[in-house]
Structure formats: structure tokens, C-alpha cells
Amino acid sequence: MTTVNKLLAAAFAVIALGTSASAEKLRVGMECTYAPFNYRTDAGELAGYDVDVAKGVAEIIGAELEYVCQQWDGMIPALLANKFDLIVASMSITESRLEKIDFSSPYRDSVGRIVGKSDQDLNLFDPSGNPIPENFAGLRIGLERASTYESWFNAKLPDAEIVLYDGSEPLYLDLVNGRVDAIMTNPMKAHLRFLATDEGSGFEFISPAISEVEFFGTGVGIGLRQGQPELKARLDGAIKQLINDGKLTEYALKYFPFPIHNEEWGDS
Structure with missing residues (x-):
């Protein structure tokens, strides 16, 4: 390897390290007590369908996650107060909530x-x-x-x-x-x-x-503060990819005997 090539390789390595070190970090709010969607295992680790979705989305958009446990009735106020960046907590997309926050496209059905x-x-x-x-x-x-x-x-x-x-x-x-x-x-x-x-x-x-x-809304989505169209578009794209790659079905079958999303969402 020539001296020039060595210098170029070293420069690219530094850039790669800098990119990794400055990877986007997103704080995710969830109840942490809502099994099987988001809960702590006996070992204290967060698990559940919502957690799987959050990790899948983060992998696609290249983000690191930090989880914040929050009681349900304070979830939206905490998001608006910047205590976290996203809500991944089985929150249904409803008109009243859309007056306060934005949502990604849905990743789960919403019924009662x-x-x-x-x-x-x-x-x-x-x-x-x-x-x-x-x-x-x-x-x-x-x-x-x-x-x-x-x-x-x-x-x-x-x-x-x-x-x-x-x-x-x-x-x-x-x-x-x-x-x-x-x-x-x-x-x-x-x-x-x-x-x-x-x-x-x-x-x-x-x-x-x-x-x-x-x-009950049009399904369950990821909540985010209004005025972030670029982030919303990335979340939407990631969820669509999880549907089309069969990942949402894979996540659901860990907890249920059937998928819990609409396959047509992957075509939208």
C-alpha cells in the first residue's frame, strides 16, 4: 500500500469512528409494565412486541435507543416536555391525540x-x-x-x-x-x-x-413531537420495511399465534 493510500485509509477510519461515535440517539418512552408489549423480564431487561418494533426501527434508521419508563396518563405530556423523543407504547392513533402529537404509520391493530x-x-x-x-x-x-x-x-x-x-x-x-x-x-x-x-x-x-x-384510531403507531417531517418519514419507511420483510409477523409470533398488523400497510 502506498503512503497516499495509507493516509486515505486512515482518514476514512477516522471518519467512520466519528460517525459511529455520533450515531443518532433516540429516547423511547413506554410503560415498561404492559406485557406482552413492553415489560421487564425477571432479569430486568425490557422485552415485548413494542420493544422488538423499536429495536427493528432503530436498526433500519441507524439510531441508538435509550428507554424511559413512564406512566400511561403522563405519556404525551412527557413527550411534549422533551423527556423522550418517541412513544413506542402501543398507543392508538386517534384524532384527539393527533391534535397534540404526530404518529408514524401503524405497526399494530387497535381494538378493545x-x-x-x-x-x-x-x-x-x-x-x-x-x-x-x-x-x-x-x-x-x-x-x-x-x-x-x-x-x-x-x-x-x-x-x-x-x-x-x-x-x-x-x-x-x-x-x-x-x-x-x-x-x-x-x-x-x-x-x-x-x-x-x-x-x-x-x-x-x-x-x-x-x-x-x-x-380506537387507525392502529397503533410511534408517537413523536409535531414539526419533525424528516424523522416521521424515516419511521414510516422503517415500519413499511419491517412489514414487507416479514419482521412484524416474526415479532408477533413470539407472543401470539397470529400476526397483529394489517399486511396492506406495507403497500401504502
Whole structure:
């Protein structure tokens, strides 16, 4: 190698090191308690579908991640206060949230279902799947605070007695102990975390899947502060690539027996 080539090689090495050292770092907000989407393992490591998505996106856009655990009802205020850069926490894309923040294209479906005792004859929905408001009157319904489920109940079933919780885990405890008559939550999580376990024996879904776009949005996306079109475009491109490469299906099958996204999102 000539002296000139050696100097060029050394220069490129320095540039590469400088690029690596200055790799983009993005802080990611999530609950860290919402298994199987984002939670800590027994070893204290963050895991779950949201974590897999965040890592997959970061690899494609060339970013390093730092995770910040945040209670759900303070998630958007914390993003706006610059406590982190992205929300990757199974947050549904809704019109009300879009007034405050931007979202990437969706990476997961967004639906809700009600869980209650198997032996209850509550007759809560008509044959078309519409709720019967008078049959909800006086029922104690457990919901996570500031969730799409709370918004849906407030608009559709104001006569139900709503009991709000900071996080999803207390919902199941109070349902088992009879402090609430039913809960509404993510059906994928409810199946794995509760209904498929001994703890969930004697309970079942007592509603159809509810996916009204007005309340549940067009899916779950990555939240970011408004005014960052370049970052949003990179996130959108990364999610599309994860869909088309089969990675979102791979992530889902680690926790569920089926994909939890719409394949058509990869064509948009």
C-alpha cells in the first residue's frame, strides 16, 4: 500500500469512528409494565412486541435507543416536555391525540374487548354487536386511565360506573376479587396475561371486538413531537420495511399465534 493510500485509509477510519461515535440517539418512552408489549423480564431487561418494533426501527434508521419508563396518563405530556423523543407504547392513533402529537404509520391493530365472569348473563350487546346502554347502567367497569377504552365508555355508556386505574395489572386483580364487574382492555394482552392462565379461569370475553376508528384510531403507531417531517418519514419507511420483510409477523409470533398488523400497510 502506498503512503497516499495509507493516509486515505486512515482518514476514512477516522471518519467512520466519528460517525459511529455520533450515531443518532433516540429516547423511547413506554410503560415498561404492559406485557406482552413492553415489560421487564425477571432479569430486568425490557422485552415485548413494542420493544422488538423499536429495536427493528432503530436498526433500519441507524439510531441508538435509550428507554424511559413512564406512566400511561403522563405519556404525551412527557413527550411534549422533551423527556423522550418517541412513544413506542402501543398507543392508538386517534384524532384527539393527533391534535397534540404526530404518529408514524401503524405497526399494530387497535381494538378493545370486555372481559367478565363466564356465568354472568348480562346481555350487554345486541345481535349486531352494538352496546345496550341500559344494561350497562350501574355496572362497575375497570379501565386504564387516559386510555381509548375510557374515551369509548364516556361517550357510549355514561351510565356505567367507571373505575380508573394507573396501569393495566390492577385491572385483573380487582376483576378476580370482585371489585369490578368487568374490564375493557386489549384482547391480545387479556388472552395471554389472563384468560389463558389459571387466574383467568371462570372469565371470558363478554363483548365482540370493538374497533370504532373515532375512538380506537387507525392502529397503533410511534408517537413523536409535531414539526419533525424528516424523522416521521424515516419511521414510516422503517415500519413499511419491517412489514414487507416479514419482521412484524416474526415479532408477533413470539407472543401470539397470529400476526397483529394489517399486511396492506406495507403497500401504502
